[in-house]
Amino acid sequence: MPLTVQPDTSGTQFIRVNRAMEGDEPFWKLAATGLPRETTEVDVDRLLEERTFEMILKEIDDRISEKKARLEKNKGRDLNEDELGKLEDTRNEEVDSLRKILLDHARIRDFAYDEIVVRVGDYGSSAFLLLTGSVRVLQVVDPKKLGRQTSRRPSLWGAFKRWLTRPRIPERRSRVRVNEADLFASAETQVEEPRYRDELEESKTIVRVSRPSASRWGDDDALSKSTVFRQSGEWIGEMAALSRHPRTATVVADHQEGEETTLMEIRWQGLYALRNRWSNFKRQIDYKYRERGLAAHLQTTSLFRHVESEELDSGRFKNAITFQSYGDFDWNFSYEEIREMNPQERLQSEPLIAGAGHYPNGVYIIRAGFARLSHSYNKGERTISYLGKDKVFGLEEAFESLATKHPVPFRHSLRAIGYVDVLFVPLWIIDKYVFQNESVRAELESEMEEFEVENDIHADGLEGLKTDFLEFLVENRYINGTEAMLIDMDRCTRCDDCVRACASTHDNNPRFLRHGPIEDRFMVANACMHCIDPVCLIGCPTGAIHRVTADGRVVINDLTCVGCATCANNCPYDNIRMVYPRDASGSIYYGEDNTLPIQKATKCDLCGDQVTGPACVNACPHDAMIRADMMDVPSLVDWLKR
Amino acid sequence: MISFAKRRFYASATLVVCIALAVLADYGLRQSLRPAAICSGVLLFAVILLLACFNMRKRLTFLPTLSASTWMQIHVYVGWFSIAAFLIHAGVHQTQGTLELALAILFWLVALSGVWGLYMTRAFPAQLRMEGENVIFERIPSMRARLRRQSEEVIMESIEKTESTALADIYEKRIRDFFDGPRDILSHALGSRKAPHTFLAEIEDTYRYLSEDERAFMATLTDHVRIKQNLDYQWVRQGMLKLWLFIHIPLTYGLILTAAAHGLIAWRFAG
Numbered sequence: 001m002p003l004t005v006q007p008d009t010s011g012t013q014f015i016r017v018n019r020a021m022e023g024d025e026p027f028w029k030l031a032a033t034g035l036p037r038e039t040t041e042v043d044v045d046r047l048l049e050e051r052t053f054e055m056i057l058k059e060i061d062d063r064i065s066e067k068k069a070r071l072e073k074n075k076g077r078d079l080n081e082d083e084l085g086k087l088e089d090t091r092n093e094e095v096d097s098l099r100k101i102l103l104d105h106a107r108i109r110d111f112a113y114d115e116i117v118v119r120v121g122d123y124g125s126s127a128f129l130l131l132t133g134s135v136r137v138l139q140v141v142d143p144k145k146l147g148r149q150t151s152r153r154p155s156l157w158g159a160f161k162r163w164l165t166r167p168r169i170p171e172r173r174s175r176v177r178v179n180e181a182d183l184f185a186s187a188e189t190q191v192e193e194p195r196y197r198d199e200l201e202e203s204k205t206i207v208r209v210s211r212p213s214a215s216r217w218g219d220d221d222a223l224s225k226s227t228v229f230r231q232s233g234e235w236i237g238e239m240a241a242l243s244r245h246p247r248t249a250t251v252v253a254d255h256q257e258g259e260e261t262t263l264m265e266i267r268w269q270g271l272y273a274l275r276n277r278w279s280n281f282k283r284q285i286d287y288k289y290r291e292r293g294l295a296a297h298l299q300t301t302s303l304f305r306h307v308e309s310e311e312l313d314s315g316r317f318k319n320a321i322t323f324q325s326y327g328d329f330d331w332n333f334s335y336e337e338i339r340e341m342n343p344q345e346r347l348q349s350e351p352l353i354a355g356a357g358h359y360p361n362g363v364y365i366i367r368a369g370f371a372r373l374s375h376s377y378n379k380g381e382r383t384i385s386y387l388g389k390d391k392v393f394g395l396e397e398a399f400e401s402l403a404t405k406h407p408v409p410f411r412h413s414l415r416a417i418g419y420v421d422v423l424f425v426p427l428w429i430i431d432k433y434v435f436q437n438e439s440v441r442a443e444l445e446s447e448m449e450e451f452e453v454e455n456d457i458h459a460d461g462l463e464g465l466k467t468d469f470l471e472f473l474v475e476n477r478y479i480n481g482t483e484a485m486l487i488d489m490d491r492c493t494r495c496d497d498c499v500r501a502c503a504s505t506h507d508n509n510p511r512f513l514r515h516g517p518i519e520d521r522f523m524v525a526n527a528c529m530h531c532i533d534p535v536c537l538i539g540c541p542t543g544a545i546h547r548v549t550a551d552g553r554v555v556i557n558d559l560t561c562v563g564c565a566t567c568a569n570n571c572p573y574d575n576i577r578m579v580y581p582r583d584a585s586g587s588i589y590y591g592e593d594n595t596l597p598i599q600k601a602t603k604c605d606l607c608g609d610q611v612t613g614p615a616c617v618n619a620c621p622h623d624a625m626i627r628a629d630m631m632d633v634p635s636l637v638d639w640l641k642r
Numbered sequence: 643m644i645s646f647a648k649r650r651f652y653a654s655a656t657l658v659v660c661i662a663l664a665v666l667a668d669y670g671l672r673q674s675l676r677p678a679a680i681c682s683g684v685l686l687f688a689v690i691l692l693l694a695c696f697n698m699r700k701r702l703t704f705l706p707t708l709s710a711s712t713w714m715q716i717h718v719y720v721g722w723f724s725i726a727a728f729l730i731h732a733g734v735h736q737t738q739g740t741l742e743l744a745l746a747i748l749f750w751l752v753a754l755s756g757v758w759g760l761y762m763t764r765a766f767p768a769q770l771r772m773e774g775e776n777v778i779f780e781r782i783p784s785m786r787a788r789l790r791r792q793s794e795e796v797i798m799e800s801i802e803k804t805e806s807t808a809l810a811d812i813y814e815k816r817i818r819d820f821f822d823g824p825r826d827i828l829s830h831a832l833g834s835r836k837a838p839h840t841f842l843a844e845i846e847d848t849y850r851y852l853s854e855d856e857r858a859f860m861a862t863l864t865d866h867v868r869i870k871q872n873l874d875y876q877w878v879r880q881g882m883l884k885l886w887l888f889i890h891i892p893l894t895y896g897l898i899l900t901a902a903a904h905g906l907i908a909w910r911f912a913g
Contacts, residue, residue, distance in 0.1 A: 160704055493766065493767055493883045494767075494770070494778075494779060612706050615703050621714035623711040641645075642645050
């Protein structure tokens with residue numbers, strides 16, 4: 001729709017919005033709330049006194065000492081002043097780079113009592129380091145208190161009313177932001193516009209207005225199941241930031257009266273820079289993960305479900321398992337570039353986790369992200385399958401090795417698609433906890449696929465997907481989708497009933513395009529796929545785009561969206577559209593601070609407020625469409641082969 | 643998930659059973675001297691109303707009343723059943739009176755347009771996919787205009803670079819009209835490739851009169867012609883898929899009104 005910027009009319013409303021800054025700006029400029037507080041050199045000096053950074057400084061000093069010793073040994077004498085000066089310069093450069101990381105990627109934040117630091121279910125793009133005060137980690141919090149939508153049955157009457165009163169003007173909004181009055185209004189006063197009710201409820205927390213209240217988090221279960229961190233130097237939310245997992249707990253500020261809780265927040269770019277440059281920091285973070293998350297995570301996997309949690313929690317077990325990362329964390333930015341490559345180049349760009357022919361001394365468990373399973377075919381690699389979270393690679397070979405007492409090489413290669421976190425479990429653990437447990441071994445053996453693949457590119461892959469379609473899904477990374485819109489072009493009559501149904505359930509605004517790449521006879525349309533790894537969530541300055549904990553949908557809170565387009569730019573599939581809201585007269589809203597029109601991000605919300613579910617699928621008369629979970633390959637194959 | 647073949651089998655079997663039951667019921671009613679014509683007429687009218695409901699269902703997207711694809715299946719098979727019901731009710735003999743004639747014509751028009759629509763919705767999508775790039779119907783006029791603009795730019799560039807108007811002359815005489823609007827509509831509608839091939843052959847014949855530089859420009863122009871032919875094909879075929887509903891649905895409303903009038907008259911004058 002072409003944008004016509006209209007002159008100021010009486011119908012135009014002026015709304016002031018804080019626009020997000022460019023990604024290359026220092027983190028402190030992207031203030032979460034209120035005025036930004038600059039991260040100064042003094043702050044950095046203060047941070048370097050923290051144990052975490054002291055360890056990094058020690059590593060730098062150790063490196064310099066080692067270098068000095070090496071040079072002295074080579075030269076057979078003590079270093080002169082010039083040489084010592086050069087070493088000192090090297091040290092200073094290293095320290096300066098540490099300081100620069102902190103200046104660019106960290107910010108200091110003060111939290112009022114009971115204010116939320118991180119919320120369970122949020123996709124964190126930053127981690128926190130406790131500086132002063134204390135924080136309470138709540139494992140159990142009523143979702144309503146967090147302002148999150150709970151699984152609410154939509155009403156037929158509500159859907160009918162919305163359909164009946166759908167505006168004729170495109171993208172009509174009666175409000176485009178949350179007012180202070182809305183935030184403090186009682187539920188009754190908000191009922192005048194029921195369609196905003198849920199978003200207002202969410203907004204109360206999302207805008208993080210601090211309203212101290214002693215009973216806010218509870219007199220209930222929450223406090224009894226919570227942990228308080230009082231020691232400065234404690235990391236919070238680091239694994240969620242590194243692996244793009246949802247936050248596993250809610251953390252609130254919890255200090256004594258008269259005190260303040262101060263935390264350093266560091267965005268994931270900084271966290272990664274620290275982790276990649278200094279092994280002390282990497283060890284520290286990996287240790288935290290082992291301490292806090294590894295046992296719980298392993299117990300959810302098929303391999304260790306039967307093992308007692310005390311056993312999994314033992315140091316011997318935890319220390320044997322290594323945590324490895326492959327690929328580009330910012331894969332969404334290189335996505336277009338990679339798509340343009342030829343298959344060989346593309347394959348080369350995917351880091352090899354384990355190669356066919358290598359002798360395994362353990363198995364790999366995918367912790368996050370996706371990996372491509374392939375084997376060589378002539379001069380290329382033929383994709384056989386793709387593995388997602390908690391899938392195991394190399395188990396069959398490990399079993400064979402243990403059974404025959406001879407090492408059996410990997411039959412296939414495992415490569416990182418985009419970004420992958422894996423856990424490497426050594427063979428002795430597999431032997432002790434899995435192989436020697438006959439019932440578990442039998443169960444796993446029956447689950448294991450027979451890795452005998454016909455050496456024919458036209459044959460179906462392991463999962464029954466045609467090779468070319470499988471390659472298409474993997475190369476375009478559509479495997480990320482849990483609700484990807486697939487259209488069978490041999491059944492689609494291009495009637496656009498799906499588009500009309502979508503529009504009629506979204507106030508006459510369609511939220512997808514019936515357009516997209518086609519492979520074989522299937523189109524992947526430009527509709528939000530509600531991804532497993534929702535990169536669109538990263539960097540949203542207000543948390544307006546988030547995943548609904550109850551059903552996993554990725555939705556946008558229209559009222560708190562500031563229209564910065566970060567999500568739209570992050571989405572590699574181009575499934576988020578920026579629109580210009582209009583008032584009842586059709587005028588475009590403008591920012592009070594400048595003449596630019598206000599924008600809002602929009603996308604498919606999977607018709608969460610409809611009784612029928614996704615209107616698009618429900619409206620297709622020709623059975624041409626499906627919203628497919630790409631990890632549920634059997635169902636996908638069933639649909640493809642109807 | 644049930645396969646299409648299985649679904650077709652079960653639905654067809656159900657249809658055959660329903661038709662057989664309807665024939666038997668009608669035979670039984672006639673044998674027992676009951677008002678069989680009224681019964682079959684009411685049944686037929688009810689069936690037609692049910693068929694018409696599909697269009698209403700498509701508009702009321704918020705209603706949790708079965709998916710549109712289930713409605714479509716019901717529509718198709720109940721549609722076949724309605725033909726049987728019509729034959730049971732009216733027989734194959736000649737109709738009497740203008741109203742009955744109009745009603746019969748309307749019914750057969752609706753039924754035939756439905757069958758034609760069913761054929762198109764099953765056959766055209768695959769043809770559209772295989773023919774060329776898939777385009778959104780509403781975007782075709784603007785794509786056509788853009789293609790024409792680009793072709794004219796090629797001509798202007800050729801005049802500039804080759805200092806010859808040969809290509810411009812050919813374009814003016816043979817090609818310009820082609821880019822003005824949709825061409826070979828009948829051929830595309832019938833699925834014939836003769837006219838598009840002939841046109842391309844005519845263009846290729848002109849290559850012999852062009853210099854090497856001009857040929858390069860002509861090759862670009864030929865590509866544009868091919869793209870335009872696909873746009874025309876898509877426009878005609880997608881247009882047909884949309885247009886038939888504009889025949890089928892108004893005729894259905896006409897049929898319902900005429901059938902209601904026929905029912906009232908039959909009820910009023912029933913012995």
